[in-house]
Amino acid sequence: MxxxxxxxxxxxxxxxxxxxxxxxxxxxxxxxxxxxxxxxxxxxxxxxxxxxxxxxxxxxxxxxxxxxxxxxxxxxxxxxxxxxxxxxxxxxxxxxxxxxxxxxxxxxxxxxxxxxxxxxxxxxxxxxGQVGTAPPEEGGPGSPDAAVPEGPDPLAVRMLLLGHAYRTPVMVTGAVLVEARRTLRHWRQSVADWAQEPSRPIPADLLRQAHAALADNLDLPALLDMLRSVEGDTSVPAGAKFETFAYLDRVLGLDLAREVGHQYQVTP
Structure with a gap:
C-alpha cells in the first residue's frame, strides 16, 4: 500500500x-x-x-x-x-x-x-514546496537558478532536495550543497568497500522500516536517516549494508554504487 x-x-x-x-x-x-x-x-x-x-x-x-x-x-x-x-x-x-x-x-x-x-x-x-536560495554573501549559490545541477557532482542537488519532506520549503545554500557532496562521496566509498565482503540479505526489520517510510507519504528524509543509522550499526554485516544501500538507491537515484570496483582497478 x-x-x-x-x-x-x-x-x-x-x-x-x-x-x-x-x-x-x-x-x-x-x-x-x-x-x-x-x-x-x-x-x-x-x-x-x-x-x-x-x-x-x-x-x-x-x-x-x-x-x-x-x-x-x-x-x-x-x-x-x-x-x-x-x-x-x-x-x-x-x-x-x-x-x-x-x-x-x-x-x-x-x-x-x-x-x-x-x-x-x-x-x-x-x-x-517552494525552493529558495541564499544570496552569495550568506553562502548561497548566487542566483535563483544556481541550484540547477552543475559542477563535479550534480546529484548532490538531488540528495539535498530528497532530505526534506516534499511539502516543506527548502533553502539552498553553498554550505548545504557542500555537505551533500561530502556525504555522497563518503557513502559511495563505503558502498564500494562493503561490496568486497560476502553478500548478506537485507535484515527484515530494515526492509519493513524502509517500505513503511515510503508508504507513509513518501517520507524520504526518514529513509535517508535510516541509511545513516545502518552505516554506523556494527551489528549489520558489511554485505547486508551493501545490499540495503543498493536496494534503496533504486528509489533515491543517488548512484551510490558508482565507485564499486574502481579502487581495485589497475592502470596498465
Missing amino acids: LRIADAHTGRLVEIPSAHRHLLRICVHLPAIDNGIGALHLRVLLLGDVLARTAELRGLQSLTALTAPDLPQEQVQALDRVMAVLGIHPPATVRAHDPGEAPSAAADVHVIAHGAEQPDSVGGVLIDV
Whole structure:
C-alpha cells in the first residue's frame, strides 16, 4: 500500500486505487520565465521518486509531463537537467497555454506550491514546496537558478532536495550543497568497500522500516536517516549494508554504487 496526502483534503489516500497495477502520474511544470530553476527540479524529482517507489513495490508507472510551450533551447536544457539529475524521461510531454490550468487524466498530479491547480479530472494532488536560495554573501549559490545541477557532482542537488519532506520549503545554500557532496562521496566509498565482503540479505526489520517510510507519504528524509543509522550499526554485516544501500538507491537515484570496483582497478 502506498499512501499520499491529497492536497485537496489533507487526508492520506491509497494509490493507485484497489485492484489496479498501473500508477498514472502527471507532473505539471510551472512557467519557465528566467530559465530552469530549483523549483522546476523539485517538481520533476518528486514525480520521478514517486514512479521509482511504485516500481519498487511491483507496480507499473506511467509519467506524463505538462509544461508551457517551450523554445527548442529550453527543451534541450530541460532534457539535460533531467539526465544529470537521474530523472527518468516522461512517457509523454504535453504543452499547455500559460493562461489555462493544465489538465490530464492521472492518479496523481504533481504541482508546484502556488501554481494553478489542474482541472477537475480526478486524482490525488501533490503540492511541492517552494525552493529558495541564499544570496552569495550568506553562502548561497548566487542566483535563483544556481541550484540547477552543475559542477563535479550534480546529484548532490538531488540528495539535498530528497532530505526534506516534499511539502516543506527548502533553502539552498553553498554550505548545504557542500555537505551533500561530502556525504555522497563518503557513502559511495563505503558502498564500494562493503561490496568486497560476502553478500548478506537485507535484515527484515530494515526492509519493513524502509517500505513503511515510503508508504507513509513518501517520507524520504526518514529513509535517508535510516541509511545513516545502518552505516554506523556494527551489528549489520558489511554485505547486508551493501545490499540495503543498493536496494534503496533504486528509489533515491543517488548512484551510490558508482565507485564499486574502481579502487581495485589497475592502470596498465
